[in-house]
Amino acid sequence: EKRHVWESSVYDAMQKEAFYFVGHRICIREATDSFGALVWPGALALCHYLENNQQQVNLMDKAVLEIGAGTGLLSVVVSLLAWVTATDLPDILPNLSFNLIRNTQGRSRHTPQVKALTWGRHHPRDFPQSTRRYDYVLAADVVYPHGDLDGLLDTMCHFCPPGGDTTLLWANKRFQSDMRFTERFQRTFHATLLAEFPQQEVRIYKATAKE
Numbered sequence: 001e002k003r004h005v006w007e008s009s010v011y012d013a014m015q016k017e018a019f020y021f022v023g024h025r026i027c028i029r030e031a032t033d034s035f036g037a038l039v040w041p042g043a044l045a046l047c048h049y050l051e052n053n054q055q056q057v058n059l060m061d062k063a064v065l066e067i068g069a070g071t072g073l074l075s076v077v078v079s080l081l082a083w084v085t086a087t088d089l090p091d092i093l094p095n096l097s098f099n100l101i102r103n104t105q106g107r108s109r110h111t112p113q114v115k116a117l118t119w120g121r122h123h124p125r126d127f128p129q130s131t132r133r134y135d136y137v138l139a140a141d142v143v144y145p146h147g148d149l150d151g152l153l154d155t156m157c158h159f160c161p162p163g164g165d166t167t168l169l170w171a172n173k174r175f176q177s178d179m180r181f182t183e184r185f186q187r188t189f190h191a192t193l194l195a196e197f198p199q200q201e202v203r204i205y206k207a208t209a210k211e
């Protein structure tokens with residue numbers, strides 16, 4: 001396989017995993033050096049949920065933002081139908097871009113975008129919302145002991161503002177640390193439990209902003 005100039009050498013020790021969603025084989029390059037370099041159970045659960053519930057969550061030609069996209073599996077699956085912007089910390093973007101490009105070229109309805117987005121308070125200039133209001137914000141396994149749960153909630157609020165039509169889908173594996181976050185999440189948004197995968201200990205919440 002041709003090596004791209006922007007590839008980090010750490011991915012020389014990479015693994016490739018194949019997944020099957022919506023009739024497509026999706027090949028994801030993983031590494032072991034960071035949280036964002038592995039496919040997490042939350043992403044898998046949300047891919048399964050979206051594949052099997054296309055009537056409830058109609059993604060056709062919708063504008064979708066993924067935060068903490070990691071390897072990009074979820075963004076790949078969603079961009080088969082929707083306009084996707086996949087975001088994560090700057091260090092994660094080379095592998096995220098690699099996986100998105102290799103799995104969406106000639107397949108997806110809309111070419112996905114990749115952008116740096118660090119959670120916290122956002123200046124509108126950095127991520128102009130006026131030009132793109134998202135129909136869906138996706139977040140898979142973004143709640144774990146990373147020390148910036150306040151920033152994460154700020155980001156969720158920023159992209160799901162009151163008066164907007166944005167729906168947030170948050171899938172997370174159970175961690176001790178997510179209990180308090182879940183309470184805050186439920187106080188902040190109109191949140192409903194959409195699905196539960198007991199074996200994988202993953203829950204998927206659907207949320208919209210409170211007025």
Ligand SMILES: C[S@@+](CC[C@H](N)C(=O)[O-])C[C@H]1O[C@@H](n2cnc3c(N)ncnc32)[C@H](O)[C@@H]1O
Pocket residue numbers: 035036037038039040041042043044067068069070071088089092117118119139140141142144146148151
């Ligand atoms: C546990 S991984 C989940 C990755 C992917 N969503 C999945 O489910 O496979 C958490 C992701 O959040 C990203 N992340 C952690 N802290 C962040 C921050 N402060 N701002 C933006 N992204 C962050 C990590 O880089 C990583 O990709």
